[in-house]
Amino acid sequence: MKEKILVVENEIIIAADIKSCLQQAGYIVPGIAAYGEQAIAKAEEFAPDLVLMDVMLKGKMSGIEAAAEINSRFNIPVIYLTAYSDQSNLQKAKTTQPFGYILKPFEENQLITTIEIALNKHQKEVVMREALEQEKERQKSKSQFFSMLSHEFRNPLNSISVCAELLTDHSHQLNADKKEEYLNHIQKSVQHLENLLNDVLLIGKAEIDKNQFKPQPIDLETFCRNLVTDIQLGANTNHNIIFKSIGSYSITNNPIISQTPQLISVDEKMLRHILTNLLTNAVKYSPQGGTVKFEIFYVPGEVIFRIQDEGIGIPEADQENLFTSFQRGSNVGNIPGNGLGLAIVKHYVELHGGEISFASKPGIGTTFIVNLPV
Template sequence: MKEKILVVENEIIIACDIKTCLEKAGYTVPAIAAYGEQAIAKAAELRPDLVLMDVMLKGKMSGIEAAAEIGARFNIPVVYLTAYSDQSNLQKAKTTQPFGYILKPFEETQLITTIEIALNKYQTEVLMREALEKEKEHQKVKSQFFSMMSHEFRNPLSNIFTCAELLTNHSQQLNEAKKDEYLTHIQNSVQHLENLLGDVLLIGKAEIDKTQFKPEPLDLENFCKNLITDTQLTASENHKIIFTVQGSSSTTESSIIAQNSQLISLDEKMLRHILTNLLTNAVKYSPQGGTINFEIFYVPGEVIFRIKDEGIGIPEADQENLFNSFHRCSNVGTIPGNGLGLAIVKHYVELHGGEISFASKPGIGTTFIVNLPI
């Protein structure tokens, strides 16, 4: 579909000739205006792709004034039509940053060529502005990322420094229980730093992982069974993980092996990270225990994983930012974490060409659903 051009010309005969010429070239002319106020109203109503504006118009408002208003309010490109080439008018017109000038009388070829150049120039500027805004947003996110990363590293480092200083300078005044307490704080902080560094490195490998995505045949049910065994070791006795596969004939409280085990091509390392993170989160954010349902559904063209817990849930105010790096929900309290896990999970799901979604209610629990094409 060709672009819409609003013609603003105070001579009706010339305006009709321009309309005919433009329509002959394949453009659409939705309206003709002869007054500046009328041109602004039509621009607001029709939102044309370009305005062909006569410098001299009927009424109190000049074409230059109307063009300035249209550009400021609607960001629509303007090409001037004028019978005047004096420097005074040209200087005034330049202040509105037009996309071209056509001097009367003009030939059809000149009119069409000027319009085509103006439209192409405008599209280029739009693309450049969009690219600039994306770059600004990228730099903003990057700056926020490093700021938050600095904050996350500073806390455990401060704990290590404080405990080490106490052990060094006041060792004789400390009993063995207090020394053990400070050593435990140091060990926990070091472990936190190690986990944080590992997650940050995973985030940094995002571009590399696009080329390292290597799906291979995988015995999915046995793979998930082993993940559940590992997760159950770190969970309390109050946590019960129930694993089911659609169409399977038996279920136990820990896991089942489907009678018809299937080999599916997925990236094992990435899938391990996806499911391990979701399972450990289900345990971690269910501090009182409860049942965790881990289900697999085979449907044509994809496999669906559903992990449902009975934990603290996700407050509605936090749900929009759940997959953002370093975001932690307002109700996690002292539960440890750095807010990077789900950001990495989402990235790995998308590398598979899949989708991740969730539903949650505070105090009731959370359900994550991962769809992966196979």
């Protein structure tokens, strides 16, 4: 589809000629204006890709003033049409950063060529501007990440330092129980630091894994059953993980019931991390125990994983930022964690071209759903 060009011209006959020329070249002319105020209104209404602006317009507003307004409000490129080449007008026009000048009378080839050059230049500027904004946002996110990371490391380090100082300087005043309490506190802090460091390294590896995403066919049901067995062994006896596979997948993309193993192409390491994180979270955030349901659904074009717990749930105010690094529910209390796991999970899901969503209610439980294309 060709670009839309708004024609703003003082002379109606010239405007009609320009419109006819542009339409013959395949461009769309959504409107013609002869007044500056009218040009601004039409620019807002039609959102053209480019404006051909006569320097001398009817009414109180000049073409240069109208162009400045259109550029600042809508970021639409402007090419000036003028029968004058005096230095005064040219200097005023330059301040609006136009994408070209056409002196009247002009040839059709000159008009079309100038328009094509202007559109191409504007498109490149848009791409560069978007890339710059993305880089600024990336740098901002990186700065925030390292600021939060510093805070997360500082807390357990301070705790270790305080406990070590008490054991060193006041050991003779502490009984055996108190010494054991401080040592246990140090061990827990060290474990927290180790977990945090592992997750940070995993985030760095996740960036590398963009180029190392290597899906391979696996027996998905066997993979998931083995995973459940491993996690159930590490869970308390009051947690019960129930696994169910609903249907299986045929090469014709139709859900079928089959007793033969079905091979699904995924990155096994990434899928293991995704499901392990979600299942261990389901257990961890169900401190009173209960049932964790783990189900696989096969539908045309994708496989769906659903993990449902009966735990503490996620407060509504915390749900928007759940996949942001270092963000945790405000109701987790003393349950250990650093808020990095789900950010990594989301990244791995997206590398598969999939989606992750959830529904949660405090005191009732949480359900995570992962959709992966097959």
